[in-house]
Amino acid sequence: MATAKHRAVDTFRRAQNLRRKTEELGRGLVQEEGAEEDWAAALDEVVEDDVLRLVFIACHPVLSREARVALTLRLVGGLTTEEIARAFLVPETTLAQRIVRAKRTLTAARVPFEMPTGPDFADRLSSVLEVLYLVFNEGYAATAGEDLVRPALCAEAMRLGRILAGLVPEESEVHGLVALLELQASRLAARTGPDGASVLLADQDRSRWDRVLVTRGLAALDRAHGTARGGLGPYALQAEIAACHARAHSVEETDWAAIAGSYEALAALTPSPVVELNRAVAVSRAYGPAAGLELVDALLDVPAMSGYHLLPAVRGDLLVSLGRAEEARGEFQRAAGLTRNERERALLLGRAADCGARAVPPGA
Incomplete structure (x- = not known):
């Protein structure tokens, strides 16, 4: 009820402002050049959603x-x-x-319940982009529950991102975020099997990737490049990585060296152990599992990663590639114990069982 009340007050205030500005515009057309452009700019700052x-x-x-x-x-x-x-x-x-x-x-x-405009709008933009990014991520890889993905969250983040891109068409990072969300969402249908089980990137049927979303994502990435002032921002860099995957017909044809380079640039802009973990995966694909494992092992003592299930999961992957199946089994079991998503847990336990079968000598 409080929200509805404030919303109504805000609506009335906007209506009054509209009438006042219309009257000012009429007077200003006679008194001052450029008033029409100022009024158009004020209208452009209104967010209707x-x-x-x-x-x-x-x-x-x-x-x-x-x-x-x-x-x-x-x-x-x-x-x-x-x-x-x-x-x-x-x-x-x-x-x-x-x-x-x-x-x-x-x-x-006593923060007023009203829409920011002008410099206040710009000051909040980066936080709004982060919100949309994290909402999408929860939809793309659900933290807990029976379902691996939550498509409704992805769809809402994409919808809001597209509206925002229309409101601030000169902001490169807004287009970068939209590109990232579109390209990531193009893989949603292929991320799960008919029974809802998780399907790894290497095993996905790429014919199920949504080519319409890929096309839209690549177009948004072009807009991010066209509006960038200097180098690309974090969201656009992540979109570059997603574009490398979208353009490749298979895991083997993916330009992993370019992806590793983009992650290195991303780490320079926004240092994060998660970025380093992703970079380790790309490095392992481009330069071998031993090189990737070295980067992963450097993250083992980072406190923030102690409960992050993807750290042992990636380490298990690399150990399998190096022929160390028994060690990999322990990593997959540890990862399964950390995740709260049932689909991911089932996948990780299945991989641990596969490693156990490999570790048993023939005839034992």
Whole structure:
């Protein structure tokens, strides 16, 4: 009810502003040149989609970046505290406290329930992009539950991204994010088998990849290049990586050296152990599993990665490639114990069993 009340007040305020600005425009046409362009710019700043408006409102600069993104994911994105904590690689209790403090901060600051405009709009844009990115990621690889993917979350993140790209067509990173989401979403149908089981990238039927989404993603990536001021940003770099996969007809034909280079550039912009883990996979494909394993082993003592199931899963992959099946089995079992998604757990336990069969000598 409070939200509805504030929404109504905001609507009335906008209507009053519209009438006032229309009157000012009429007077200004006689008094001042350029008034028409100013009014058009003001209109361009209005975001009509209610969900996107709420995301911008919740991403208030009075909060830290982590707090505003976490709060928005919880209140607007509908993600659980556990899902958000996994995205940030922090304990669930830490994330819950962060959200509580964010609510208190907004209350104490008496933050108005209204859409930001002008410089305030630009200041919140990076946080809004991060929210859409994390909502999509939860849809692409669900943290917990029976389903590997949650297509509705992916679709909503893509919808909001497309609206945002229309509102700020000169922002390269907005186009980069849209490109990344479109290209990643093109693989959704191939990520699961008929029974809902997880299908690894190397085993996916690429004829099931959505070529319409691939085409749209590549076009958005071209727009990101065309509007970039200097080098590409983090989302556009990730879109470049996704484009390498989309253009390849098989895992073997993928330009893994280019992907490894893009991950290196991404790590320079946004250092992260998850980026390093992904870079290790690309390096292993381009230069051999031993090179990749060296990068993975450097992450074993990173506290944030201690509960991240993909670290032992990747390490298990590389150990299999090196013929160390028994060690790989232990890694897959550890990964299965860390994930809370039933489909991923089944896949990892199956891989552990395969390693166990390989480790047993013939005739034993």
